[in-house]
Amino acid sequence: MNDKQLDKVRKGDFLLLPHYMKWVAVFPVLCGIVLFFFKEYQHFLNEEVATGMAGHLILLGFLFIIISRDKFPDERLLNLRHKAMAYAFMYGMILVIVTPFLNFLLSSLFRSGSQLDFMDYGMLSIFLFQIMYLINYWRFKQEL
Amino acid sequence: MKNTIHVQRAIHKMTQADLSEAIGVSRQTINSIEKNRYVPSTVLALKIARTFKVSVEELFELEEQD
Incomplete structure (x- = not known):
C-alpha cells in the first residue's frame, strides 16, 4: 500500500462510493419493490425467479446506500x-x-x-x- | 470533557458555519462538539485551536469523571 492508500485506511473512508450513488441506489430498490409486488402481472420471468431477483435488487440498492459517502x-x-x-x-x-x-x-x-x-x-x-x-x-x- | 469553543467563537465573532468552513467539517460536527456530545480527534482539536490562535488546553479541559 502506498501512503495515499494508507491515509485512506487510517481515516476510515476507504471503499466508499461517491455521494450521488445514494440517489442512483434508489433505482434498484424501487425496481425490486415494484417487481416484488407486481410479479404476477409480468410475463418475462417465472414468479420464483422474479421474487429472488426483487430481493437481490433491494439488497443491492441498500448496499449502495450504505457504502455511499x-x-x-x-x-x-x-x-x-x-x-x-x-x-x-x-x-x-x-x-x-x-x-x-x-x-x-x-x-x-x-x-x-x-x-x-x-x-x-x-x-x-x-x-x-x-x-x-x-x-x-x-x-x-x-x-x- | 468541557470546552470553550462557543466562547472563542463569540470572541472572534464567528458562527458555527464559519468555524466549520475554516476547519473543513460540517456545522453539525461543531454543534456536537460544543454540546459535549462528540470528542474531536487530536487533529481536529489542533485545527480548532489554530483557528482561534489559542492552545488546545485553553479550549478543552478534562472533568472529574474523565
Missing part, C-alpha cells in the same frame, strides 16, 4: 458510521443465532399465507442487518 463526510460521521456498523453486526450475530427459533415461530404464525417465503433466511438476515445499520446510523446522526 455522506454529502459532507467528516470524522464525526465516519465515527458514527463505524458505531452503527458495530451495532448492526452485534444485532446481526444475535439474529443468526436466533434464526432457527424465529423460523419455527414465523412459520407457525404465518403458515396460511406463507408470505415469508419470498426470501430465504440468508437474504432476510442481510436485509435486517442493512436496515439495522441504516436505522442506527440515522439515530446516531440525530443524537450524537
Whole structure:
C-alpha cells in the first residue's frame, strides 16, 4: 500500500462510493419493490425467479446506500458510521443465532399465507442487518 | 470533557458555519462538539485551536469523571 492508500485506511473512508450513488441506489430498490409486488402481472420471468431477483435488487440498492459517502463526510460521521456498523453486526450475530427459533415461530404464525417465503433466511438476515445499520446510523446522526 | 469553543467563537465573532468552513467539517460536527456530545480527534482539536490562535488546553479541559 502506498501512503495515499494508507491515509485512506487510517481515516476510515476507504471503499466508499461517491455521494450521488445514494440517489442512483434508489433505482434498484424501487425496481425490486415494484417487481416484488407486481410479479404476477409480468410475463418475462417465472414468479420464483422474479421474487429472488426483487430481493437481490433491494439488497443491492441498500448496499449502495450504505457504502455511499455522506454529502459532507467528516470524522464525526465516519465515527458514527463505524458505531452503527458495530451495532448492526452485534444485532446481526444475535439474529443468526436466533434464526432457527424465529423460523419455527414465523412459520407457525404465518403458515396460511406463507408470505415469508419470498426470501430465504440468508437474504432476510442481510436485509435486517442493512436496515439495522441504516436505522442506527440515522439515530446516531440525530443524537450524537 | 468541557470546552470553550462557543466562547472563542463569540470572541472572534464567528458562527458555527464559519468555524466549520475554516476547519473543513460540517456545522453539525461543531454543534456536537460544543454540546459535549462528540470528542474531536487530536487533529481536529489542533485545527480548532489554530483557528482561534489559542492552545488546545485553553479550549478543552478534562472533568472529574474523565
